[in-house]
Amino acid sequence: RARAMKQERERLFIGLIVATAGLLMISIVALVFRREVSRKTRSLAESESRYRGLVDNMPGVVYRCANDENWTMEFISEGIADLTGYAASDFIMSRLRNYASVIHPDDRASVTKAVMDAIDAKVPFSIDYRVNHKDGSVRFVHENGVPLFEPNAPVRFLEGVVFDVTERRRIADLLTSQQAKLVSSARLSALGEMAGGIAHEINNPLAIINGRANQLHDMVKRGDVDAQSVSKIASSIEVTVNRISKIIRSLRHVARDMEFDPFEVIRVAAIVEDTLELCSQKLKHHAIALQIINEAPNAVIECRPVQIVQILINLINNAYDAVMERSSARAVDIVVKETNGWIEISVADTGSGIPQELREKIFLPFYTTKPVGRGTGLGLSISKSLAQDHAGELFVDSKGGRTCLILRLPVRQPLQ
Incomplete structure (x- = not known):
């Protein structure tokens, strides 16, 4: 009996050691995973920051917007501030204003038609129009964009870039x-x-x-x-x-x-x-x-x-x-x-x-x-x-x- 009890204690001890080792391994794996996740998160954030910096330093205004009457922006670069006088954050999800509101009233219909024609023809679009600046001035812009087509589904989003061509227009005139x-x-x-x-x-x-x-x-x-x-x-x-x-x-x-x-x-x-x-x-x-x-x-x-x-x-x-x-x-x-x-x-x-x-x-x-x-x-x-x-x-x-x-x-x- 004494021998059986000794064997039971040894078995329990070994089980405890194995369990402890398992917990230790799990802790190590969890630590490594957390560190990897943290590294990946930092890398992703750095990559996103670099991408954002690259986009914001590009000439023109880079955007991704919904295909709706307001051109609701999911993303728009900081260049929009120079073009319109309003911060990029104002346009995200139409928080304070939508992009359609800064398009010159006389040009809104032609812009919509040009985009719809491009969607119907399944081709990119290139359009010239005017936008109203916060200070009351009017800027001339040239936009190159592309509808994002999905199989058997209507176009939901557009991506493109808008360039300020006011100075070029003045020089041409x-x-x-x-x-x-x-x-x-x-x-x-x-x-x-x-x-x-x-x-x-x-x-x-x-x-x-x-x-x-x-x-x-x-x-x-x-x-x-x-x-x-x-x-x-x-x-x-x-x-x-x-x-x-x-x-x-x-x-x-x-x-x-x-x-x-x-x-x-x-x-x-x-x-x-x-x-x-x-x-x-x-x-x-x-x-x-x-x-x-x-x-x-x-x-x-x-x-x-x-x-x-x-x-x-x-x-x-x-x-x-x-x-x-x-x-x-x-x-x-x-x-x-x-x-x-x-x-x-x-x-x-x-x-x-x-x-x-x-x-x-x-x-x-x-x-x-x-x-x-x-x-x-x-x-x-x-x-x-x-x-x-x-x-x-x-x-x-x-x-x-x-x-x-x-x-x-x-x-x-x-x-x-």
Whole structure:
């Protein structure tokens, strides 16, 4: 019995040791687990902090929002404070305000439509709109976003980034304004180059009118006034006045700024005629032969006529400068063609030609081969830009032996 009791005590002792060891192992495992959990938690927090810092330092506003009418934000980066003047925390779950409330009222419908269209088409979206800042100012923004699609379920969330493009918009507007001023300046400069010819074109008819007036005075002094002679003189004066009026009309037409005028359908021949009213006398005065070949006399074109006249004046001015370097065989040819929905107006001259290496450079802003004081270097650059604004092109024809620049424009403007 004593032996049995001893064995029982030994068994209990061993059990106690095993149990204690088990508890110790459990405690060690628990400690290790707690330490690992703590390490993972710290690592996760550090990772989240780094991610948050990275996102907050990114240009623009990064977000994740619900696909609802308020664009309720689950996450939005701190950049929203610079964009709107309100803290990011104000927008989380629409705590103090929702994102829809800062979108400009006039743009809210278009923003919603753009997002819904992207969801229907299952594609990302890219939209421009305005947001209202806390200080009352309006900011222009560009947003790139993507709907988060789930199988057999409606889109519940959107993710994306919003960029403040207000400064970029201001600079673009400034550049547009400066470009418009350059175009206007170049147009007036081109007219200035034609000024001598225009003055001569007006002075000649005025001299005719003065001569006819003197004839009438002489007839009155002699007492020899008959109806037929007076009628003939009056008709001559009327024709001459109409000639001057036409020149002045062309001059005023070209001098005014029509940058924002709508496109209109007009006869190509009328555009060429308006141009020649301002250019032909200068060429004639310097013994430059001008030949007009219109192979499409009834052709019409949709354009801003003043801008096309400006292009042609620039081309004729350049042709004039080129042929003036020659002592003989001075000629400028203008040819009008219509081919497969396109109008081509070419201006060719008998000058020395344009070297191959310069044929692209001549269209660069401020590039000129003319002597200092003759030409701004903007004529062809602006002309090319105006042609492109008409969905056309301006280029050097390298096939012929003479210098030839071709303006190629569509008969109808493409739908915007």
